[in-house]
Amino acid sequence: MLICYDSVCSNFLDHKVVGCPIHISLDYMARNVLIFNLCFVFDATVKTARYELVLKKVANYLKILEVLYCCC
Numbered sequence: 001m002l003i004c005y006d007s008v009c010s011n012f013l014d015h016k017v018v019g020c021p022i023h024i025s026l027d028y029m030a031r032n033v034l035i036f037n038l039c040f041v042f043d044a045t046v047k048t049a050r051y052e053l054v055l056k057k058v059a060n061y062l063k064i065l066e067v068l069y070c071c072c
Contacts, residue, residue: 011044016041016044019037019039022062
């Protein structure tokens with residue numbers, strides 16, 4: 001899968017994986033960068049377009065929490 005700032009969808013073993021990669025680069029982190037990918041897993045037949053906005057909102061919320069509470 002390609003890491004980008006938009007949602008990524010891939011089929012894997014009769015499942016559909018929809019992910020939203022996040023990259024945070026801050027100087028006060030131990031390694032100066034945090035990369036994570038929040039994923040939702042669905043049955044291969046599910047139409048996932050309606051879930052992509054929710055996925056992006058949850059990923060953005062986790063990014064905000066990490067930035068706000070990382071150095072506490």
